[in-house]
Amino acid sequence: MSTRTPLMAGNWKMNLNHLEAIAHVQKLAFALADKDYEAVEVAVLPPFTDLRSVQTLVDGDKLKIKYGAQDLSAHDSGAYTGEISGAMLAKLKCTYVAVGHSERRQYHGETDEQVNTKVKAAFKHDLTPILCVGEELAVREAGNHVTHTLAQVEGGLRDVPAEQAETVVIAYEPVWAIGTGKVCGAEDAQEVCAAVRGKIAELYSQEVADKVRIQYGGSVKSGNVAEIMAQADIDGALVGGASLDADEFVKIVRFRDQ
Numbered sequence: 313m314s315t316r317t318p319l320m321a322g323n324w325k326m327n328l329n330h331l332e333a334i335a336h337v338q339k340l341a342f343a344l345a346d347k348d349y350e351a352v353e354v355a356v357l358p359p360f361t362d363l364r365s366v367q368t369l370v371d372g373d374k375l376k377i378k379y380g381a382q383d384l385s386a387h388d389s390g391a392y393t394g395e396i397s398g399a400m401l402a403k404l405k406c407t408y409v410a411v412g413h414s415e416r417r418q419y420h421g422e423t424d425e426q427v428n429t430k431v432k433a434a435f436k437h438d439l440t441p442i443l444c445v446g447e448e449l450a451v452r453e454a455g456n457h458v459t460h461t462l463a464q465v466e467g468g469l470r471d472v473p474a475e476q477a478e479t480v481v482i483a484y485e486p487v488w489a490i491g492t493g494k495v496c497g498a499e500d501a502q503e504v505c506a507a508v509r510g511k512i513a514e515l516y517s518q519e520v521a522d523k524v525r526i527q528y529g530g531s532v533k534s535g536n537v538a539e540i541m542a543q544a545d546i547d548g549a550l551v552g553g554a555s556l557d558a559d560e561f562v563k564i565v566r567f568r569d570q
């Protein structure tokens with residue numbers, strides 16, 4: 313296990329309205345204790361429409377849980393119907409924003425160039441991007457998963473300076489393991505996460521690479537999280553389905569007890 317502070321982030325995707333979000337975060341806050349936050353950084357990524365409610369709750373009750381968005385616009389403001397800017401997310405005191413999630417790449421055709429622009433937009437507004445990368449099944453079966461994923465890392469971080477890059481979070485999510493119940497074996501996940509760290513060392517320096525947190529995502533549950541977190545280059549999890557169950561997400565945060 314690494315010495316970097318693990319980040320357990322719940323990506324709610326398009327689930328939980330703002331009232332459900334309040335109840336869910338209250339449940340998490342009730343269950344999590346100071347010792348949990350000392351060991352692990354805990355974050356939730358609710359839908360945009362929940363963020364103001366989550367902010368109000370976190371501020372009002374001085375909760376230690378962090379939150380962020382699932383996407384942001386590459387633009388700061390203007391005629392971009394339906395988009396949400398980094399400035400708007402910063403105003404809501406978001407800490408994180410997911411960028412380039414495979415569902416954005418798949419359903420919205422996001423390219424590495426667009427993802428790169430969004431990574432820069434996040435940094436511009438002092439948000440920490442969670443840069444999502446990972447291969448589809450056919451790529452894995454062809455044995456090209458490492459090359460494919462490293463190209464996404466390089467594309468996503470293009471022209472990002474070292475002082476920003478060292479704060480980025482990379483989420484390695486093999487697409488075939490997302491929401492399918494098929495977990496990438498811990499050693500297979502480690503292979504790619506180690507290669508991602510190596511790529512960051514090559515692009516920047518070993519010092520930068522040692523600081524970057526790399527999450528695994530794809531059917532993470534309380535039953536498999538400990539094995540995943542035991543890998544040297546895995547510093548947390550980006551949890552989809554299992555993060556919608558507060559008790560299960562708390563167990564994932566407490567992976568050391570599993």
Ligand SMILES: O=C[C@H](O)COP(=O)(O)O
Nearest residue numbers: 323490491530531552553
């Ligand atoms: O962002 C989270 C990932 O897409 C993983 O989702 P999942 O845990 O439902 O497989």
